[in-house]
Amino acid sequence: MEAPTRGGNLITSHIVFDETTGMSATMKAFERDPTEKPKAHTMRAPMMALANPDPVLQFPAGTKLVPHVFLRNSTAVPLRVGASLLWRSPSQSGSLGLPEMTLAPGATRLVSLAAAGVPADAYWATVVLEYKGRRGDLVPVAASFDESGRYGLQTPFSEGVSHLWKGSMWHVDATRNSLITAGNGGTGITHAAVTLFYNKGKDFYTIEKQLQPGEQIWADVGDIIRSEMPDKNGNTIPRDVTMGTYELRDLDHIGVGYLYEGKLVIDKSWGHGYYGCAGCCGYDGQQLLPNPFSDSVGTEGNNTAESEDMCSDSWVDVTSETYDWTSTNSGIVNLASAVSHFMSPGTVTGSGQVQLQRQLARLDCPVQGFEPQNTQNSCSISLTRTNLTQTSASGSPDSLAGDPAFTYSVSGTGTIATYATSDANANPNTATTGGTPNTGAPEPGGLGTLKATYNCETAAVSTSFQVPTFGLSCYYLALESDWGTPPSNCSSVYISIYGETYSGSSTNLSGMPAGTYCNAFLGELRLQGSGSTKAGIKVHYVSGDYPTWTFSVISAFTGADGTALVPNGSVARDRSIVPRNTTVQLPSGSYVANDVGGGITGYRLDVFMGTGVAACSGFQNNVVVAACSPATSTCPGQ
Incomplete structure (x- = not known):
């Protein structure tokens, strides 16, 4: 014809x-x-x-x-x-x-x-x-x-070899038997599997064998059933099973297989053996995943080549069969293997070559070359802290920006910094770091990790940095004149960290100049550390509590580190967070960390504002962002 x-x-x-x-x-x-x-x-x-x-x-x-x-x-x-x-x-x-x-x-x-x-x-x-x-x-x-x-x-003669054959019916009963074979038609060793399906495909029986070139694996289905021969998993086929289907699979080659096939159904009544051909399972269509593939400059990621198996309508990973990997610009994405190395910002096409057997059953699945491709985007983000409370982020390539282009997040424990932008699609993008207002009692801050993300197509690239926040409070030098005139006109004060109310007066105290003092003033000395008498004498709290506390006369007001206290320029801190010889940058200015305080632990700063209660009038105990110089792991710099 x-x-x-x-x-x-x-x-x-x-x-x-x-x-x-x-x-x-x-x-x-x-x-x-x-x-x-x-x-x-x-x-x-x-x-x-x-x-x-x-x-x-x-x-x-x-x-x-x-x-x-x-x-x-x-x-x-x-x-x-x-x-x-x-x-x-x-x-x-x-x-x-x-x-x-x-x-x-x-x-x-x-x-x-x-x-x-x-x-x-x-x-x-x-x-x-x-x-x-x-x-x-x-x-x-x-x-x-x-x-x-x-x-x-x-x-029959056939030319086809394949990685997978799907067979027709096999029969085993009083008058029929089935013989099934797969042979190695390749040039190297391979492993073959013959799987018999039965019970409407719900159960299966598999035998495997390593085949030299030209060698075959045979399945005498009748003998397998009658002798209750176990398969590779120890399963047997029940003796009442009389029919099923089968498949032949090359376990070592998923792209271009080595196996050829054969099947005979033997009719004992007529003395004939009838062949029944299996159908080769080829591929049609290919894809390279992920697509698009986006990642940040300096990273790497795996590509997966897939092709659709037309027998099962499922996508099969054929990455191991793929070769000649390349991209249209190796300076942007270097694709020498299945791994993409993102080198610099830009967009390329990634691809690989793969030889597969195409689904053309009438031609026994001929070998055909395929070139799966994907779009690969190499994205980057750069970030600069323009000042203590502001950053500028740039994403590249700008053409791949998502919506929103930039997102910001924070993580950490305690009351950490906030991080936000007023225009998420601007590129470059300005974002602000901030603290938390606090009108109540002082509370600690924390060490936060702030992350800026550029949303680039299907992926996102990020950069992060750490920002400490400190809960503020105010302290001053106690001033005797703030607390009345002893012995009869003394004020009282409740100091919460000690859980005590100080009132009345005391006379001839250890280390103090001779005389009578209001206990409220003495309690303030204990809290603030130092102060001045009405006579202008500088005094310092040493130890103890009413009525056995001890004080001393000093020549100058210094912090615990031995340097002079500067109004609105010195802070008391926890030395495990902010060590000696450190300057702390706050939104309100620069401060020398040269003092300590009994209640100042963790991420807390007590700002020295001067002498007398009036010095801290209107002070708000906010939690604010900060930076240290020199920077440390507990208090990073700007």
Whole structure:
């Protein structure tokens, strides 16, 4: 039959039937495209019965088969054909070269294998034919029947090898048995799996075998069931199972497989073996994931190449089969393997090459090259702290900005800084760090991690930095005149950190100039650390509490670090957070950390404002952002 146009849409069937012997067969048709470029072809008939039939066929004793191969040259020129025989017996296997043949144009030749010189117990063979030309130039048919034509079988030649074959029905009952095989048609070792499905596909049975080139794995389904032979997982097929389907899988090659297939259903009533072809599972369509693939400059990430398996309608990872990885600009994304290295801002196309068997069942899934691609975006973010409470972030490439382009977040414990922008899509983007207003009692701040994120297409790139916040309070030098006149006109004061109310007066105290003092003034001395008497004498609290407290006269007001206290320029702090010789930058200015206080622990600062209660009038105990110089891990710099 010839189709001058659209030949791929024509499918033919050829059925042979002998009413006398009950023999029937479906004859395989071969397609030929005269415009195809000539190349090397290898064809195999994998289940050729030899002269002495396998007992599994249950032919009558003494049956002798006559194995023949019919060869037809369908071209108008001579065709050279090489042939070989891969035989197997129950105990061994081997190969045998056959004489090379040259077929005249249009000629048909009958080749007998009866005297091939194989061992007497070699029941089966794979016939291998090789020629150079177009598909369909050689039309071969293999058959093994006895002289009467009553007993025998045929097996088709096929050119296909695949990573996966899906088979039709197998049958095992009182009159039928099924033989299934897969052979290694490749040039290297591979592992093959034969899986039998039954119980409507809910259960399965799998055997595996390592195959050398030309070697086969066989499954005698009837024997597997009758002998309750366990599979690789220890499973057996129940004896009442009579039919199912099967698949053949190359476990080592998912792109271009090595396996060829064969199946015979043996009909014991008629003495025939009927072949049933499996369908190769090819691919159609490919993708490179993720797509788009975006990440930040200086990072790397894995690409996954996938192709759609048309037998299962599922996407299969074929990354291991992919080669020649590249991008359109290696300076932006270096893609020398499946790993993308994001080098500098920009957009490229990433790709790889992969050889797969395409889903064209009528051509046994021919090998075709595919080039899966994706878009890869290399993004970056740069950030500058323009001052204590403000940052400027730039994202690149600007063309890949999402909506919003920038987002900001904070993390940490305690009352940490805030971080926000008034225009999330501006690029460059200005954001503000801030503290927390507090009109109540002092509370500690904390060490926060602030993160700026540039939302670049499907990915986001971020940068982060740490900002300390401190809860503020105010202290001053106690002034005796603020607390009345002893002994009868003294004020009282409750100091919460001590849980005491100080009132009344005391006379001739240890370390104080002789005289009587209001206890409220003395309590303030204890709280503030130092102060001045009405006579201008500088005094300092040493230890103890009413009525056994101790004081001393000093010559100058200094912090615990031994340097002078500066109004609105010194702070008391926790030395484990802010060490000696450190300057603390606050929104209100720079402060020397040169004092400590009994209640000042963690992220707290007590700001020295001067002398007397009035010095701290209106002071608010806010939590504010800060920076230290020199910077430390507990108090980073700006």
